[in-house]
Amino acid sequence: MPVRQEQQSAPILSLGFSPCPNDTFIFDALIHGRVDCGFRFREQLEDVETLNRMALESVLDVSKVSYHLLGHILKDYLLLRSGGALGRGCGPLVVARGQVDPATLAGKRVALPGRYTTAALLLRLFNPTLTDFVYLPFHEIMAAVADGSVAAGVIIHESRFTYQEYGLHKVLDLGEWWERETGHPIPLGGIAAKRSLGREVLLRLEQGIAESVEYAFGHPGEARPYIRAHSQEMSDEVCDAHIGLYVNDFSRGLGSEGEAAVRLLLGRAAAAGIIPPWQDPLLIF
Incomplete structure (x- = not known):
């Protein structure tokens, strides 16, 4: 799908995610202009721990991060409800x-x-x-x-x-x-965005990522070249299993169940002294 003229002149945001099949599946439509939330994206594909450390330094506007790391950056970032990895039967x-x-x-x-x-x-x-x-x-x-x-x-x-x-x-x-x-699903990684972007931009990003997930589910073949370009060492079967395990309804949106799971994980981490306590809002309201 060609990029429309209005997309070509849209502001550019930096977006970090991993080269793993679940992330390239989720973000393919957003990166390649198949859905439009009013922004273009300069993607940076890195392993999750590199993304975590970049978020600690507030390098990227929007980034996939581990939920553990999220507890350390809530002063500067908040959590988007779409695009993350959270589910059952998918833990380390x-x-x-x-x-x-x-x-x-x-x-x-x-x-x-x-x-x-x-x-x-x-x-x-x-x-x-x-x-x-x-x-x-x-x-x-x-x-x-x-x-x-x-x-x-x-x-x-x-x-x-x-x-x-x-x-x-x-x-x-x-x-x-x-x-x-x-009794909760396990929150693994979520999409963090800078609070300084402002509520309107953050809501558009959240919706745009949700639409990118929906597009990927509806047109799985269109994401295949992007997925394979970043996972050449994996077989198609492993790529498909990876996507099937980590991309689900919680990737569309956390919902009340997903949000409760995230809050419980961060609460337990704070109680154990592993992350600092936080007072800033976790999500966009």
Whole structure:
């Protein structure tokens, strides 16, 4: 679909998200002008922990961030209701070389996919006595566990579908633990936007991202080239499984259930001293 003349002259906002299939699926229509919220976007595709650190420095206007990191940036950013990853059966996994009791990991080194990831937050909430962490890019964690560099690792993204190829075993599903503990779906990552953009712009962004999600669901084939351009090492089957796991109705909009889950996660993190308490509004009102 060609970009209309009014889109060509629209203001440009910087937008960060990961190259993972769920994010490229969600943002394809917005980036390529298939939906129009009155802005053009300069996209920056980075791994989630890089995006987290960029958000800490307030680099991007709009960015996918871990919900853990969101708790550290609420003075400057708020959460958009659309475009995020939140659901059931999609949480991070703890893997090890054999069948290991999670209680025996105390005092042992565990690999995490970034200091500010929700995976790191969930593990700390699950067992606050774990303190010996090494932070690695998410795609390096399985190899580190397999070669014995660490006793266990927390894996995310497409690693959920491939860890058995490394001879690893699932020790714990942190998403299942959270759902059993709270009854809520697990909030993994959301879209943060600068408060300084103003309410009107923020509402247009929120609606535009929701429309981009709807367009992707309605025209899945149109996003395929963009998805494959950034996930060439994955098979089509893994790409489709990734999208199916992380893109759902909560990606269209959090709704009351999703919002309650986010508030509970951040509340527990603040109570544990992992993120600071906050008073600024979380969402656009």
